[in-house]
Amino acid sequence: MDSQKTDRREFLKRSAAVAGGLTLGAAEPALGQAVAPVPANILGTDELVGYGDRSRFVTSERIPHGGRASPDTFGLDFHIATPLQDSVGVVTPSSLHYMGTTRGSYVPDINPAEHRLMIHGMVERPLVFTMEEIKRLPSVTRMHFIECAGNRSNRRHTTVQETHGMTSNAEWTGVLLSTLLEEAGVQDDADWIVAEGVEEVKGASSIPMTKAMDDVLICYGMNGEDVRPQQGFPLRMLAPGFEGIFNVKWLRRIKVVDRYYMTYNDYGHLTQDPVNAALGYQIGPKSVITHPSGGQQLPGKGFYEVSGLAWSGGGRVDRVEVTTDGGLTWTDAKLRGTAQPMAHTRFTFEWDWDGSACELQSRCIDEIGQVQPSRAQVAEFWNQPPDQPPRVRGQDNSIQPWRVDSDGSIHNAIA
Ligand SMILES: Nc1nc2c(c(=O)[nH]1)N[C@H]1C(S)=C(S)[C@@H](COP(=O)(O)O)O[C@H]1N2
Numbered sequence: 219m220d221s222q223k224t225d226r227r228e229f230l231k232r233s234a235a236v237a238g239g240l241t242l243g244a245a246e247p248a249l250g251q252a253v254a255p256v257p258a259n260i261l262g263t264d265e266l267v268g269y270g271d272r273s274r275f276v277t278s279e280r281i282p283h284g285g286r287a288s289p290d291t292f293g294l295d296f297h298i299a300t301p302l303q304d305s306v307g308v309v310t311p312s313s314l315h316y317m318g319t320t321r322g323s324y325v326p327d328i329n330p331a332e333h334r335l336m337i338h339g340m341v342e343r344p345l346v347f348t349m350e351e352i353k354r355l356p357s358v359t360r361m362h363f364i365e366c367a368g369n370r371s372n373r374r375h376t377t378v379q380e381t382h383g384m385t386s387n388a389e390w391t392g393v394l395l396s397t398l399l400e401e402a403g404v405q406d407d408a409d410w411i412v413a414e415g416v417e418e419v420k421g422a423s424s425i426p427m428t429k430a431m432d433d434v435l436i437c438y439g440m441n442g443e444d445v446r447p448q449q450g451f452p453l454r455m456l457a458p459g460f461e462g463i464f465n466v467k468w469l470r471r472i473k474v475v476d477r478y479y480m481t482y483n484d485y486g487h488l489t490q491d492p493v494n495a496a497l498g499y500q501i502g503p504k505s506v507i508t509h510p511s512g513g514q515q516l517p518g519k520g521f522y523e524v525s526g527l528a529w530s531g532g533g534r535v536d537r538v539e540v541t542t543d544g545g546l547t548w549t550d551a552k553l554r555g556t557a558q559p560m561a562h563t564r565f566t567f568e569w570d571w572d573g574s575a576c577e578l579q580s581r582c583i584d585e586i587g588q589v590q591p592s593r594a595q596v597a598e599f600w601n602q603p604p605d606q607p608p609r610v611r612g613q614d615n616s617i618q619p620w621r622v623d624s625d626g627s628i629h630n631a632i633a
């Protein structure tokens with residue numbers, strides 16, 4: 219018999235005994251006492267009728283990312299991270315979706331009746347759509363993650379919200395951009411599009427035509443309702459698997475062009491250093507264990523389900539491997555549900571902790587065979603001297619190590 223199964227059965231037997239306060243043989247009277255009491259208050263007040271709220275006992279919240287205030291003093295900069303440590307399944311609730319804005323953006327209050335999307339430039343028929351017109355077109359609904367290129371882990375971070383909270387996963391509904399572009403008629407030498415949001419800095423990005431014609435969505439729906447204002451209400455672009463900055467919110471204009479257009483987004487990212495200068499487009503294969511993760515506490519040795527999220531800009535997650543000995547041996551984790559392309563995928567791993575100090579890691583392998591690298595491998599890629607602690611440049615899709623101390627406390631193990 220599978221030894222993991224035996225461990226789990228033992229664990230379940232023991233918990234039943236503890237809950238009843240007695241040995242299993244005499245469980246019946248004890249079970250009566252163990253049932254939760256009838257609560258003094260019941261829910262059902264007016265505020266809970268119109269738009270449902272969660273239990274007041276559930277308090278998981280987003281936090282400002284990277285130690286800066288969000289919003290900043292001008293109300294213009296928001297970078298807010300998702301509480302991945304409390305996540306279950308793969309859907310990020312809209313209220314907990316991370317938020318990323320480029321400097322100078324605000325959250326506009328757009329009346330959808332007045333909103334328009336213009337498609338122009340190198341097209342046969344320039345078009346202007348109302349929201350109603352967009353909603354009449356054939357739609358698609360797909361699960362996709364978004365991840366900010368600034369989602370990076372360092373050794374000062376203590377929780378998975380700090381190391382990985384700038385990614386979220388939602389069910390998006392809208393029209394394929396290819397449907398709109400075919401309607402407009404793209405001219406032969408048009409190789410790029412520039413998409414623009416409504417704010418002063420425009421949140422604009424250049425996207426290759428091959429991507430635009432492939433799987434880019436123009437979304438009005440998110441998790442079964444209208445896209446939230448922080449996520450781009452009433453209309454946002456979604457370029458599945460591309461860095462967060464390409465997913466233009468509050469979308470008002472798409473210009474079809476024949477070359478890469480420099481936009482504010484490029485200037486915001488350009489530095490004097492040619493290696494660091496460019497946007498990276500596709501997100502690499504990535505995963506992180508969300509439970510147990512930094513700042514959490516294991517009550518004692520015994521059975522645990524290790525659980526985490528994996529994703530890749532390259533397509534579906536094919537496999538996730540987990541190590542409990544700091545990378546000496548790797549075992550396949552289970553994927554929960556069917557992995558969707560460019561979407562968070564939940565993995566789980568049955569673990570019997572023997573109570574000694576150890577290190578947990580996970581690594582993602584995607585459907586095109588890309589393997590999530592270690593921090594040392596990323597450092598080597600960027601030609602860093604091997605005697606220095608690895609510093610990740612560009613995108614950070616490196617493996618996250620969590621150290622389990624013998625007292626059950628979990629810590630970020632980045633050197
Ligand atoms: N119009 C507009 N679109 C934008 C931005 C912005 O500031 N303005 N920020 C971008 C960045 S940097 C990221 S990471 C994603 C974040 O999407 P989210 O806030 O829905 O999570 O939106 C992108 N789209």
Ligand SMILES: [Mo]
Pocket residue numbers: 318319365366367368462463
């Ligand atoms: Mo971002």
